[in-house]
Amino acid sequence: xxxxRTVSGSAQAQNVAPSAGGxxxxxxxxxxxxxxxxxxxxxVSLQVPRGQIVTVLGSNGAGKSTILKTIxxxxxPRKGSVEFNGxxxxxxxxxxxxxxxxxxxxxxxxxxxxxxxxxxxxMGAYTRRNRDDVARDMEQVYGYFPxxxxxxxxDAGLLSGGQQQMLAISRALMAAPDLILLDEPSLGxxxxxxxxxxxxxxxxxRERGTTILxxxxxxxxxxxxxxFGYVLENGxxxxxxxxxxxxxxxxxxxxYLGMKDAGVRGERRWKKKKMWR
Numbered sequence: 001x002x003x004x005r006t007v008s009g010s011a012q013a014q015n016v017a018p019s020a021g022g023x024x025x026x027x028x029x030x031x032x033x034x035x036x037x038x039x040x041x042x043x044v045s046l047q048v049p050r051g052q053i054v055t056v057l058g059s060n061g062a063g064k065s066t067i068l069k070t071i072x073x074x075x076x077p078r079k080g081s082v083e084f085n086g087x088x089x090x091x092x093x094x095x096x097x098x099x100x101x102x103x104x105x106x107x108x109x110x111x112x113x114x115x116x117x118x119x120x121x122x123m124g125a126y127t128r129r130n131r132d133d134v135a136r137d138m139e140q141v142y143g144y145f146p147x148x149x150x151x152x153x154x155d156a157g158l159l160s161g162g163q164q165q166m167l168a169i170s171r172a173l174m175a176a177p178d179l180i181l182l183d184e185p186s187l188g189x190x191x192x193x194x195x196x197x198x199x200x201x202x203x204x205x206r207e208r209g210t211t212i213l214x215x216x217x218x219x220x221x222x223x224x225x226x227x228f229g230y231v232l233e234n235g236x237x238x239x240x241x242x243x244x245x246x247x248x249x250x251x252x253x254x255x256y257l258g259m260k261d262a263g264v265r266g267e268r269r270w271k272k273k274k275m276w277r
Contacts, residue, residue: 025050025179025211026071031080033070040066041235044080048179048213053205055214055222055243057256058232064215065107067232068181071213072104073097085178099127103172107183107215109164111171113157117148120156120167124174134174141170144200162193169197173204179211180204186218194218198225219256223247231256 026048033041041063048054058064069075071082073094082090089097094104103124112120121141125134142149145166151159156167165185172180182201186194198221204210216222223229223243231239231252239246246252 023050024048025085026213027083028067028071029081029083031067031070031077031082033066033075033077035066039235041070041232044232044235044237046230046237046240048211049228050178050211051205051209052228053202053212053214053226055216055226055229056232057216057219057222057229057246057252060217062232063235064232065183066235068104068106068183068213068215071097072102072181074104098175101176101178102181103175103177103179104181105168105172105183105185107187109161109168111156111159111164111167113155115156116153117156117159117167118152120171121148121174124171125176127175133176137174137176141173144173144203145170161188162190162197165189165193165197166200169201169204173208173210177210179213182212182214182216184215184217186216186221194221201225219252223252223257 024047026046028044028046031041031044032039044063044067046054046056046067056064056067066075070077071084071089073089073092073096076091080090081088084097084100084102087100089100089102098104112123115123118138121138122134125137128134142152147163148166148170151163156164159167169180169182169185172182185197185201189197201212201214202225205212214222214226223246226243229241229243229246230237231246239249239251241249247257
């Protein structure tokens with residue numbers, strides 16, 4: 001199955017940007033976050049419509065992970081606001097934010113290495129009270145990632161990198177979230193595993209209706225999976241559009257997809273300026 005989305009009615013199909021309103025799950029307005037004296041993101045504003053996959057592209061160190069940490073309460077912003085499902089969650093406690101229906105899959109997976117696969121999944125469901133629903137969702141997770149069912153009693157620290165990424169995504173799903181923040185799911189994985197995981201991410205979005213905010217360096221996979229994209233550079237949003245349009249933009253094709261128009265001898269990459277500067 002291809003990871004490329006063809007769902008009619010999406011922002012990608014309509015060629016329109018996400019808009020604020022009742023259909024917006026997440027809204028960031030003029031967010032500024034820092035690590036000590038170093039500003040990581042500056043004046044970032046973005047919106048995530050319900051039921052869509054939205055991606056934030058950017059090079060290493062651009063501030064992508066900082067956006068997700070600010071949303072989930074790990075970092076308190078110095079300026080700006082974060083709204084989730086119409087509620088202000090700016091600088092709220094991460095446990096409170098999880099209870100509102102937002103799950104964060106961090107960069108590097110961060111599974112509990114000494115707990116079994118099953119216990120890791122149950123940790124994801126710790127805010128839920130209906131055991132029947134938890135059992136149903138665990139079976140659904142095993143349907144997405146059958147290897148986890150085979151390894152349910154194994155310590156998570158003994159899984160491969162790809163299996164740990166599957167477990168981290170599955171643990172987030174066990175919270176039955178409205179929105180998943182997914183940070184660099186391709187990090188350290190082979191192209192084959194990356195493709196497999198992105199296909200499952202698209203399935204989760206289509207079949208469960210789970211909204212996803214995806215941060216990713218692999219621009220090709222992200223643009224094929226998502227509906228709408230933002231480009232982040234040096235902590236600022238420098239471009240936003242549907243993913244279909246972003247794939248056709250010259251700067252994106254050259255600087256993020258490694259593509260040039262055939263037969264054109266361009267300037268040396270390090271001398272050429274991006275059009276958005």
